[in-house]
Amino acid sequence: MRPYEPRKIEKKWQKIWEERGVFRTKGKGKKAYVLEMFPYPSGRIHMGHVRNYTIGDAVARFLRMRGYDVLHPMGWDAFGLPAENAAIKHKIHPAKWTKENIEQMRKQLKDLGFSYDWEREIATCDPEYYKWNQWIFLKMLERGIAYRKKALVNWCPHDETVLANEQVIEGRCWRCGTKVVQKEVPSWFLRITDYAERLLKDLEKLEGKWPHKVIVQQRNWIGRSEGAVIKFKVGSKTIEVFTTRPDTLFGATFLVLAPEHPLTLKLAEEGGKKRETEEFLKKVRSRSTRERGISEEKEGVFLGVFAENPANGKEIPVWTADYVLFEYGTGAIMAVPAHDQRDWEFAKRYGLEIVPVVVPEEGWDFEKGAYEGRGKLINSGEFDGLDSETAKRKITEWLKEKGLGDFKVTYRLRDWNVSRQRYWGTPIPVVYCERCGTVPVPEEELPVLLPTDVEFTGKGNPLAGSEEFVNTDCPRCGGPAKRETDTMDTFFDSSWYFLRFCDPKNGKEPFSKEEVKKWMPVDIYIGGIEHAVLHLLYARFFQKFLKDLGLVDDDEPFEKLITQGMVLKRWVSVGKLLQHFGLTEDDDIEKLLEKLKEVG
Numbered sequence: 011m012r013p014y015e016p017r018k019i020e021k022k023w024q025k026i027w028e029e030r031g032v033f034r035t036k037g038k039g040k041k042a043y044v045l046e047m048f049p050y051p052s053g054r055i056h057m058g059h060v061r062n063y064t065i066g067d068a069v070a071r072f073l074r075m076r077g078y079d080v081l082h083p084m085g086w087d088a089f090g091l092p093a094e095n096a097a098i099k100h101k102i103h104p105a106k107w108t109k110e111n112i113e114q115m116r117k118q119l120k121d122l123g124f125s126y127d128w129e130r131e132i133a134t135c136d137p138e139y140y141k142w143n144q145w146i147f148l149k150m151l152e153r154g155i156a157y158r159k160k161a162l163v164n165w166c167p168h169d170e171t172v173l174a175n176e177q178v179i180e181g182r183c184w185r186c187g188t189k190v191v192q193k194e195v196p197s198w199f200l201r202i203t204d205y206a207e208r209l210l211k212d213l214e215k216l217e218g219k220w221p222h223k224v225i226v227q228q229r230n231w232i233g234r235s236e237g238a239v240i241k242f243k244v245g246s247k248t249i250e251v252f253t254t255r256p257d258t259l260f261g262a263t264f265l266v267l268a269p270e271h272p273l274t275l276k277l278a279e280e281g282g283k284k285r286e287t288e289e290f291l292k293k294v295r296s297r298s299t300r301e302r303g304i305s306e307e308k309e310g311v312f313l314g315v316f317a318e319n320p321a322n323g324k325e326i327p328v329w330t331a332d333y334v335l336f337e338y339g340t341g342a343i344m345a346v347p348a349h350d351q352r353d354w355e356f357a358k359r360y361g362l363e364i365v366p367v368v369v370p371e372e373g374w375d376f377e378k379g380a381y382e383g384r385g386k387l388i389n390s391g392e393f394d395g396l397d398s399e400t401a402k403r404k405i406t407e408w409l410k411e412k413g414l415g416d417f418k419v420t421y422r423l424r425d426w427n428v429s430r431q432r433y434w435g436t437p438i439p440v441v442y443c444e445r446c447g448t449v450p451v452p453e454e455e456l457p458v459l460l461p462t463d464v465e466f467t468g469k470g471n472p473l474a475g476s477e478e479f480v481n482t483d484c485p486r487c488g489g490p491a492k493r494e495t496d497t498m499d500t501f502f503d504s505s506w507y508f509l510r511f512c513d514p515k516n517g518k519e520p521f522s523k524e525e526v527k528k529w530m531p532v533d534i535y536i537g538g539i540e541h542a543v544l545h546l547l548y549a550r551f552f553q554k555f556l557k558d559l560g561l562v563d564d565d566e567p568f569e570k571l572i573t574q575g576m577v578l579k580r581w582v583s584v585g586k587l588l589q590h591f592g593l594t595e596d597d598d599i600e601k602l603l604e605k606l607k608e609v610g
């Protein structure tokens with residue numbers, strides 16, 4: 011018997027596959043689109059990739075053998091931060107670094123013998139690809155889906171540069187160790203919130219086809235909540251708050267504004283607390299919102315003014331505190347310490363009043379903490395005795411009649427900040443003209459190319475330092491103008507690449523409608539569970555936007571989804587896990603999974 015010699019045998023067949031183009035689409039038979047999430051070209055294929063691609067490859071080969079016409083492409087999610095970090099550290103241009111990595115990884119994938127149609131290969135850093143990012147962006151701008159506003163970013167005062175979350179290590183700059191501060195800069199946003207209801211509703215169509223937990227994660231991320239918006243008078247001003255618990259309005263004993271709320275400083279000035287408040291704001295700004303969200307000690311300052319509780323006319327103090335985030339709701343809350351644990355802790359710390367207005371049948375000790383459940387109303391005037399659900403409706407109706415509030419649905423989902431103050435991404439196709447203001451680059455001038463006269467020093471945005479790039483003529487009046495120097499979040503690139511794979515060489519449009527009609531939706535999409543929220547949500551959003559443009563037919567891009575956990579880097583940690591749960595290696599894997607579920 012001859013020994014199996016993979017090096018010889020596999021090479022032989024891989025060569026024959028390539029020569030005969032056996033993995034190309036055939037143009038006959040029922041279509042099947044099998045797609046694995048395309049990789050970031052970090053330089054080498056790791057075990058997580060291999061697992062993902064092996065699953066996709068098995069499915070693609072199986073379907074081919076069953077007579078399907080299979081589209082099974084591969085490409086590169088090639089823009090992003092690591093290339094730029096490498097440029098700073100090793101003085102190698104991001105384009106060169108990325109290209110070399112792609113070559114290396116393509117070779118590895120070919121050695122593994124995966125059945126890709128390599129003629130459809132794309133890399134998002136190619137101008138032929140990112141030109142269409144820019145085109146889609148312009149369409150979004152036209153329709154008011156893209157807009158510009160100020161946003162908080164991580165800022166290194168020493169390098170004078172914006173840092174990504176992953177460049178902030180324990181509150182300090184990854185490069186120079188300076189303490190990172192929060193700073194407001196103008197940024198481009200996509201109005202994904204306009205699509206919140208559709209993104210939520212269409213999840214129903216995916217039930218049974220996508221892993222249930224991914225659907226749940228998407229639903230939670232969108233975070234629809236029904237409640238009321240309530241107006242509180244503060245002197246001559248009105249502050250609006252959103253609450254899901256209007257039934258607890260009589261128990262609102264203070265208001266809290268987020269530190270960034272535009273009225274915070276103004277009210278402090280009126281209340282004679284300007285100095286304390288400014289000091290407090292400075293302190294808050296030195297911490298990221300993430301840190302603020304998890305901090306144990308809630309801290310705040312009394313602004314020296316009072317608001318009127320619209321339910322009972324009571325004067326209640328107005329505070330600002332770190333635990334209220336400006337990005338959520340209206341940036342102000344009515345604090346009901348008897349029924350919200352965070353408000354309770356804050357009230358205890360600063361000696362504020364705690365008035366119970368909802369009690370469970372079995373009673374509650376409000377000295378020990380807040381009661382956040384449902385119950386019967388007390389201390390609530392004419393609403394006493396109602397159950398929480400009825401009271402929510404009745405109190406909101408009552409506020410509405412008086413013009414003091416209304417029913418409202420809100421979402422946890424925020425608009426998507428796509429601006430990155432970095433080089434290695436798609437330039438945002440906009441120029442600023444002194445005379446005309448913000449002017450979109452005309453379609454026929456796309457792509458706006460990344461310049462080559464760029465230095466990577468780690469200081470500032472490299473694009474802003476490129477004379478060749480920044481200075482341009484205004485497309486409208488011909489006068490001198492400056493280019494936008496922000497580039498796009500790389501999630502933009504990966505939000506529609508599956509459409510480009512249907513028609514990867516199209517030079518006239520992002521893809522032809524016919525090709526997309528033929529291949530979409532992706533029948534089986536395979537990728538890491540770490541993309542369960544953002545990538546999948548953004549891709550679904552793009553699909554819906556492109557449907558509104560009339561370019562695609564389907565509401566959802568991915569018919570069936572298979573997600574993979576991450577391959578553990580150190581197997582030793584599995585041993586430790588088993589030990590922790592009192593299991594041995596002979597126990598069924600299900601047992602471990604159950605234990606893990608229990609602890610979340």
Ligand SMILES: [Zn+2]
Nearest residue numbers: 166169183186
């Ligand atoms: Zn720094």
Ligand SMILES: [Zn+2]
Nearest residue numbers: 443446484487
């Ligand atoms: Zn102009």
